[in-house]
Amino acid sequence: MAWQRQLLQVNLTTFCDSAKGLVCRLDEMLPEYYKLLGWDETGVPSTETLKRLELSG
Numbered sequence: 001m002a003w004q005r006q007l008l009q010v011n012l013t014t015f016c017d018s019a020k021g022l023v024c025r026l027d028e029m030l031p032e033y034y035k036l037l038g039w040d041e042t043g044v045p046s047t048e049t050l051k052r053l054e055l056s057g
Contacts, residue, residue: 033043038049050056 003010034041034043037045038052039045045053045055
């Protein structure tokens with residue numbers, strides 16, 4: 001899941017670099033994003049999320 005965090009970081013960094021006057025708060029936004037997706041704090045899908053998506057064995 002590290003690649004997703006890295007991709008998100010690159011995209012947000014690019015946005016933040018080009019958005020003068022805006023504040024980029026990736027450290028605050030990332031946990032909320034993960035929670036909305038049903039992932040844990042490291043970006044790994046929870047057991048419930050895997051079951052909901054029918055990806056658990």
